[in-house]
Amino acid sequence: MVGGKWKLLILRQLYGGPLRLSALRSTIPDISEKMLIQELKILVENRLVHRENFGEVPPRVAYSLTDRGELVKPLIEEMIAFAERYERT
Amino acid sequence: MVGGKWKLLILRQLYGGPLRLSALRSTIPDISEKMLIQELKILVENRLVHRENFGEVPPRVAYSLTDRGELVKPLIEEMIAFAERYERT
DNA sequence: CTTCATACCCACCAAAAGGTTAGTACCGCC
DNA sequence: GGCGGTACTAACCTTTTGGTGGGTATGAAG
Numbered sequence: 001m002v003g004g005k006w007k008l009l010i011l012r013q014l015y016g017g018p019l020r021l022s023a024l025r026s027t028i029p030d031i032s033e034k035m036l037i038q039e040l041k042i043l044v045e046n047r048l049v050h051r052e053n054f055g056e057v058p059p060r061v062a063y064s065l066t067d068r069g070e071l072v073k074p075l076i077e078e079m080i081a082f083a084e085r086y087e088r089t
Numbered sequence: 090m091v092g093g094k095w096k097l098l099i100l101r102q103l104y105g106g107p108l109r110l111s112a113l114r115s116t117i118p119d120i121s122e123k124m125l126i127q128e129l130k131i132l133v134e135n136r137l138v139h140r141e142n143f144g145e146v147p148p149r150v151a152y153s154l155t156d157r158g159e160l161v162k163p164l165i166e167e168m169i170a171f172a173e174r175y176e177r178t
Numbered sequence: 179c180t181t182c183a184t185a186c187c188c189a190c191c192a193a194a195a196g197g198t199t200a201g202t203a204c205c206g207c208c
Numbered sequence: 209g210g211c212g213g214t215a216c217t218a219a220c221c222t223t224t225t226g227g228t229g230g231g232t233a234t235g236a237a238g
Contacts, residue, residue, distance in 0.1 A: 001175075003092070004225070021185060032227060037186060057234045058184040071174045078167035085160045086090075093195070110215060121197065126216060146204045147214040 001046050002072060006031055006039045008079070011065070011072055014049065018064035048072060090135050091161060095120055095128045097168065100154070100161055103138065107153035137161060 002008055006028070013019060013027050025036055040063060043049035048069040054060040091097055095117070102108060102116050114125055129152060132138035137158040143149040 006226095022183095033186085034228080035226065038226090053185095056184095057236085058182085059186080059234080061185060068175065068178050071171060071178060075167050075171045078164050082160060082164045086157065089157050089160060095196095111213095122216085123198080124196070127196095142215090145214095147206090147212095148204080148216080150215060 001048070002075070004039065006035060007043060008076055010036070010039055010043065011048065011069060012076055014063060014065045014069070015073065018052070018062040020060065020062050024063065043069075090137070091164070093128070095124055096132060097165055099125070099128055099132065100137065100158060101165055103152060103154045103158070104162065107141070107151040109149065109151055113152065132158075 002011065009028050009031075010024065013024055019027075021033075021036065021040075024040075025031065025033060028036070040049060040051070044051050046068075047066055050064050050066045050069075052062045052064070054062070091100070098117050098120075099113065102113055108116075110125065110129075113129075114120065114122060117125070129138060129140070133140050135157075136155055139153050139155045139158075141151045141153070143151070
């Protein structure tokens with residue numbers, strides 16, 4: 001559910017609140033638009049991320065963490081902590 | 090380093106002390122011998138696992154966690170904790 | 179009537195991961 | 209001499225993942 005190259009990075013960006021697709025794209029520099037949309041779709045299917053469509057033109061869509069998505073925060077933090085422990089060893 | 094289908098399962102089995110290849114194989118029922126050896130090789134290269142060869146015939150080899158490998162324990166535990174939180178939601 | 183911006187889709191391709199099957203070497207055992 | 213047990217290797221294949229380059233719709237602005 002959080003595997004693959006991008007999902008954890010996306011979830012981390014959503015820590016601070018809702019973001020639009022374009023904002024996500026610019027904070028995760030190396031991701032392609034297709035991958036971003038594709039991964040977001042999976043995250044939405046797994047109900048870790050909420051997608052809000054404002055039905056405007058030009059389109060406006062915002063992504064945010066669901067309650068379930070919030071549950072992943074300690075995991076991300078532990079991953080960062082592990083990386084730090086590992087590098088010191 | 091701990092990604093992929095098997096590495097975390099292998100590391101978890103080594104929690105309790107050294108195990109021989111055949112013992113690992115039987116505690117991780119669905120893994121093929123090739124995958125087990127291949128993944129162990131990567132874990133040894135990353136110095137998370139120690140490989141001890143007793144130089145006997147028939148061959149006897151034991152795998153155990155290194156100090157670095159011990160560092161991954163909290164991460165595994167947090168992953169399990171996340172899975173439990175997730176299932177309750 | 180062309181251009182722009184936004185979110186998104188589709189067809190295709192390349193690389194990585196995972197898997198199957200067959201084989202190796204060694205020695206003891208019957 | 210053939211068989212079993214052990215750790216391991218090699219060749220090959222399939223599935224999954226990641227990536228590229230194009231296209232869509234809409235309405236406003238020029």
